[in-house]
Amino acid sequence: MKKTILSLVALFSLTTGCKDDAEFLNIKSTNILLVDEVYSDPRLVLSAATDLYNRIPDLVEPANFGIMASFDEAFASGDYGRHQNREYSYDDWSLWDYGYIREINLFIERVNAATRLSAADKARFAAEGRFLRANAYFELVKRMGGVPLVTESLTYDYSGDASYLRKPRAKESEVYDFVISELEAIKSILPKTPNEKSRATYGLALASKVRAALYAGSIAKYGVNTPTVSLPNGEVGIPATKATAYFQTALTSAQELITSGQYSLYQKAPDLSTNFANIFLDKANNPEVIFVEDYKLQSGKIHSFALDNQPRAITEEGERGGRLNPSLNLVQSFEKLDNSFAPLAINKGTPNDYIYYDKPEDLFADRDPRLQGTVLVPGAIFKNRPIDIFAGLVLANGSILSGDQLGQLKPVNGVSVQVVGLSGPIEGYDGSAQGGFYMRKYNDPVTGSGQIGTQSEVWNVRYRYAEVLLNAAEAAFELGQSAVAAGYLKLVRDRAGLTKALTPGEVTFDRIVHERKVELAYENHLLWDMKRWRLAHVVWDGSNSDLTTQPGKATEPSTRVYSLWPYKVYNPGGANHNKWVFRKVLSGRVTQSHVFRLGNYYSRITDAIINNNPTIVRNPNQ
Amino acid sequence: MKISIIYLFLLLLVGLTGCELDNFEPPKSTFEGRLVYQGEPLLIQSANVAVANNSDFPVFLELWQKAYNNRSSIRIPIKQDGTFSSLLFDGDYKLIVPNGQGPFLWKRTAANTPDSLDIKIQGSKTMDIEVMPYYMLRNPKISNNARKITGTVSLEKVITDAANGKTVERVSLYVNKTQFVDAGNSLNKADLAGADIKDLANVTLTTGELPALVPSQGYVFARIGLKITGVEDMIYTPVQKITL
Numbered sequence: 001m002k003k004t005i006l007s008l009v010a011l012f013s014l015t016t017g018c019k020d021d022a023e024f025l026n027i028k029s030t031n032i033l034l035v036d037e038v039y040s041d042p043r044l045v046l047s048a049a050t051d052l053y054n055r056i057p058d059l060v061e062p063a064n065f066g067i068m069a070s071f072d073e074a075f076a077s078g079d080y081g082r083h084q085n086r087e088y089s090y091d092d093w094s095l096w097d098y099g100y101i102r103e104i105n106l107f108i109e110r111v112n113a114a115t116r117l118s119a120a121d122k123a124r125f126a127a128e129g130r131f132l133r134a135n136a137y138f139e140l141v142k143r144m145g146g147v148p149l150v151t152e153s154l155t156y157d158y159s160g161d162a163s164y165l166r167k168p169r170a171k172e173s174e175v176y177d178f179v180i181s182e183l184e185a186i187k188s189i190l191p192k193t194p195n196e197k198s199r200a201t202y203g204l205a206l207a208s209k210v211r212a213a214l215y216a217g218s219i220a221k222y223g224v225n226t227p228t229v230s231l232p233n234g235e236v237g238i239p240a241t242k243a244t245a246y247f248q249t250a251l252t253s254a255q256e257l258i259t260s261g262q263y264s265l266y267q268k269a270p271d272l273s274t275n276f277a278n279i280f281l282d283k284a285n286n287p288e289v290i291f292v293e294d295y296k297l298q299s300g301k302i303h304s305f306a307l308d309n310q311p312r313a314i315t316e317e318g319e320r321g322g323r324l325n326p327s328l329n330l331v332q333s334f335e336k337l338d339n340s341f342a343p344l345a346i347n348k349g350t351p352n353d354y355i356y357y358d359k360p361e362d363l364f365a366d367r368d369p370r371l372q373g374t375v376l377v378p379g380a381i382f383k384n385r386p387i388d389i390f391a392g393l394v395l396a397n398g399s400i401l402s403g404d405q406l407g408q409l410k411p412v413n414g415v416s417v418q419v420v421g422l423s424g425p426i427e428g429y430d431g432s433a434q435g436g437f438y439m440r441k442y443n444d445p446v447t448g449s450g451q452i453g454t455q456s457e458v459w460n461v462r463y464r465y466a467e468v469l470l471n472a473a474e475a476a477f478e479l480g481q482s483a484v485a486a487g488y489l490k491l492v493r494d495r496a497g498l499t500k501a502l503t504p505g506e507v508t509f510d511r512i513v514h515e516r517k518v519e520l521a522y523e524n525h526l527l528w529d530m531k532r533w534r535l536a537h538v539v540w541d542g543s544n545s546d547l548t549t550q551p552g553k554a555t556e557p558s559t560r561v562y563s564l565w566p567y568k569v570y571n572p573g574g575a576n577h578n579k580w581v582f583r584k585v586l587s588g589r590v591t592q593s594h595v596f597r598l599g600n601y602y603s604r605i606t607d608a609i610i611n612n613n614p615t616i617v618r619n620p621n622q
Numbered sequence: 623m624k625i626s627i628i629y630l631f632l633l634l635l636v637g638l639t640g641c642e643l644d645n646f647e648p649p650k651s652t653f654e655g656r657l658v659y660q661g662e663p664l665l666i667q668s669a670n671v672a673v674a675n676n677s678d679f680p681v682f683l684e685l686w687q688k689a690y691n692n693r694s695s696i697r698i699p700i701k702q703d704g705t706f707s708s709l710l711f712d713g714d715y716k717l718i719v720p721n722g723q724g725p726f727l728w729k730r731t732a733a734n735t736p737d738s739l740d741i742k743i744q745g746s747k748t749m750d751i752e753v754m755p756y757y758m759l760r761n762p763k764i765s766n767n768a769r770k771i772t773g774t775v776s777l778e779k780v781i782t783d784a785a786n787g788k789t790v791e792r793v794s795l796y797v798n799k800t801q802f803v804d805a806g807n808s809l810n811k812a813d814l815a816g817a818d819i820k821d822l823a824n825v826t827l828t829t830g831e832l833p834a835l836v837p838s839q840g841y842v843f844a845r846i847g848l849k850i851t852g853v854e855d856m857i858y859t860p861v862q863k864i865t866l
C-alpha cells in the first residue's frame with residue numbers, strides 16, 4: 001500500500017513539473033509600463049504629456065532668475081560677473097533640443113495610433129502634442145533662426161549611413177508659418193476652459209499664435225535695419241514684403257481671443273500696485289493668466305525665487321536673499337502719472353544739491369503704480385515689515401557716514417545711531433540692495449517662502465491677457481490703425497492706474513516699446529523683443545554712456561546698470577533732520593558695458609551639430 | 623578599522639599614481655603674428671575675456687585642423703595691438719576669418735563663405751596675416767591742453783569701390799586711466815559723426831575737461847577710433863600715454 005502511495009506521489013510530481021521556459025520567464029513587470037499600456041489609459045497619457053509640458057524650455061523664469069540681471073533690468077547682487085562681461089557669447093541662449101522634438105513626435109504618433117482611448121481624449125492629447133511641438137519650434141526659431149522642421153519621429157535603419165536623416169534648415173519664415181498654422185489648426189480642438197492654466201487651451205493656442213505672428217512681422221519689418229543679419233536662403237531673415245500679412249494675422253487672432261471674452265485683466269485688489277503684483281501670486285480664479293508653469297509646495301516642484309530674493313532686512317534664512325536688485329535704468333522708465341517721462345528728481349543739477357523727501361517712497365509717488373508692483377522701493381513694506389534700505393547718513397557738514405555691516409550702529413557725537421539699512425546697500429556685500437531696490441514681481445509674500453525647507457510655489461506666467469492686448473496694440477499700430485492700438489493700450493494702462501488715455505496720435509513706436517518694457521519686465525520678453533525689433537545692438541551698443549535722461553526713447557543706449565542709493569539726513573535740530581536724499585550710483589562692480597553684437601541676434605549652432613549634419617549653415621556674423 | 627585604513631591608503635596610491643598611458647603631450651608650437659595691411663598692424667578693441675567663453679572676443683580668427691573628421695574650430699583672439707598668439711599641436715590647419723569679424727574685408731569663395739588659408743604648423747611659427755581694411759588711420763597726434771585732450775588723425779579710405787566701400791559712421795577720441803582704452807573703456811570721449819567730417823585727411827576732436835582722477839595720476843592714455851557704417855569692429859590708432 002505504502003509503495004502504491006509513494007509511486008502515485010512520484011507520478012503526480014512528474015506530471016506537473018515546470019512550465020514551459022518561455023512562459024515561466026514571461027512575467028509582467030510590476031514597475032515598467034509598456035508603450036501600448038500607457039497609451040490605453042487617459043490618466044497615463046496625461047502623465048506622459050505632463051513630462052513634455054515640464055520640459056518646455058523657458059529662458060527667463062523665476063526658477064532661473066539670474067539671467068534677469070544679464071541685460072539692464074537688474075543688478076546681480078552677488079553674481080557680479082554679469083556686469084563685468086562686455087560681449088555676450090554667440091553661444092548664449094542657444095537651444096538645439098531635437099530629443100525633445102522627437103519625443104513630442106512620438107507622443108503624437110502614439111496617441112493617434114492608440115486604439116483604447118476615446119475619440120475625444122485622442123483628439124485633445126494629439127492637439128496638446130501639436131501645441132507642445134509648435135511651442136518648441138517657436139522657441140527654437142526665436143533663438144536660432146530657421147531650423148530643420150522634423151514633424152515625425154525619425155528612425156535609424158542601422159545601415160551604417162545616417163545621412164538620409166539629415167535635414168537642412170528651413171527658412172525662418174517657414175518655421176513661423178508652421179507654428180502659426182499648427183496653432184490655428186488645433187485651437188478649436190482644444191477646450192475652451194480659461195481656468196485651465198497648465199495645459200493647452202483654445203486661449204493659449206490663440207495667444208501663442210498672436211505672439212508668433214507678431215514676432216515674424218517685426219522681424220520682417222525691422223530686419224531692414226540690420227541687413228547683414230540674414231542668410232541668402234532665408235534661414236535667417238524674413239522678406240519685408242511679408243510684414244503686413246503677419247501683422248494682420250496677429251491682429252485678427254488677438255481680436256478673436258479678445259472678443260471670445262474668455263479672459264480679462266486682473267482687477268481684484270483696491271491698491272493698484274498690490275493688484276499688479278497679485279497677477280503673479282493669485283492662483284484662485286485668476287482671469288488674466290492664460291498659461292503657466294505651476295509649482296506646488298511639498299510636491300518637489302518648488303523654486304527658490306523668494307528664498308534668494310527676500311529683502312535682507314526680513315530674511316527668513318540667515319545669509320540668503322536679495323540677489324536680484326532692479327536697476328535704476330528700469331525704475332526710471334516707469335512714466336509719471338501725467339504720461340510724461342523724466343529721470344527721478346533726486347537733485348537740482350549736481351549730485352550734492354539734494355532734493356529732500358520726508359519719506360523715501362515719496363520720490364516714487366507720482367509714478368505709474370506698476371513701478372511699486374514690480375519693484376520694492378526704499379520705504380516699502382513687504383511681508384508686513386519694513387525692508388529698510390538706506391546706504392548711510394548725511395551729516396550736518398554734508399559728509400556721508402556709512403558702514404560695512406547690515407544695520408550697523410556707529411556713534412555720532414556720542415550717540416549710537418544706525419548708519420546703514422538692514423538691507424544695505426553696501427558695495428560688494430552680496431544680497432544687500434546694491435541696486436537700491438528689491439524685487440516685488442514674482443516675489444512670494446507668504447511667510448515661510450524664504451526658508452530653504454519650504455521655498456515658493458509662485459507660478460511662472462508664460463502667457464497673460466495683458467500681453468495679448470499689447471500684442472494687438474502693436475500689430476494694429478504697425479498696420480497704421482493707431483486708434484485701434486490706442487484702444488487696446490488704454491485697457492492695459494487703465495488697469496495699471498494711469499488715468500490719462502493716450503490719443504491715437506500719441507501712440508508711437510517708442511510708446512509701444514515702453515509699454516512692454518514696464519508691463520512685462522522680468523517676464524521673458526525683453527531679449528526677444530529687443531531682438532525682433534532689431535534694437536538690441538542699438539540699446540546694448542557697448543558704449544559706456546551715462547544713464548539716459550530720456551527714458552521713454554526706445555533707442556537710448558543702456559549698457560550698464562545704475563543704482564539709486566537713499567541716504568538719511570542726520571542733523572538733530574536741523575531743518576532737514578531725518579529727511580531722505582538720493583544719489584545715483586554706478587557700482588564699482590559694474591566694470592563693463594554690454595555689447596550685443598550682430599552675431600548675437602541668432603545663437604551659434606555649434607560645430608558638433610554641423611559635423612553631424614553638414615547641410616546646416618552657420619548663423620550670420622559669427 | 624585596519625582594513626579601512628589600508629583601503630584608504632590604496633585609494634590614495636591610485637590617486638597619486640594616475641594613469642600614465644592616458645597622458646598626451648601638451649601642445650608646444652606657438653603660432654603668432656599680427657593682422658597687417660601692407661606691413662602695418664591693424665589695431666582693434668581690447669578683448670575682455672570671460673572664463674570658458676571663447677566666442678567672447680571682439681575679433682577672432684578660426685583655425686580648423688584638417689586631420690580629423692569631427693571638426694571644431696580653435697578660436698584665436700586678436701589683441702588690441704593687432705597681435706595674436708596660440709599654442710597648437712603640429713599639423714595642417716586652415717585659417718579663416720569668420721563672417722562679420724574685423725574692420726576689414728576677407729576674401730570669399732564662390733559659395734560666399736570665408737576663404738581659407740593653409741597653415742602648416744611644424745614647430746613655432748610667426749606669420750603676419752595680410753588683410754584689406756576699409757580705412758587706415760594715419761598720422762595720429764594726441765595732445766593735452768589744460769586737461770582737455772585733442773586728437774587729430776587722417777583717414778585714408780583703402781577700399782574705394784562702390785560695391786565694398788563703406789562710409790564713416792563716426793570718429794571718436796577715447797581717454798582712459800589705463801592702457802585699455804576704447805569704446806567700452808573710457809573715462810572721457812569726444813565723438814564726431816561721419817556727416818560732420820569735412821575733410822577725411824584732417825579730422826580733429828577735442829574732449830571736455832577731464833574729471834579729477836581717483837586715485838590721482840599725472841597721465842592718461844588715449845587713442846582715436848573709427849566706426850565704419852555697417853561694420854561692428856572699430857579701427858584704432860596706437861595707444862598713447864599723455865602726461866597731464
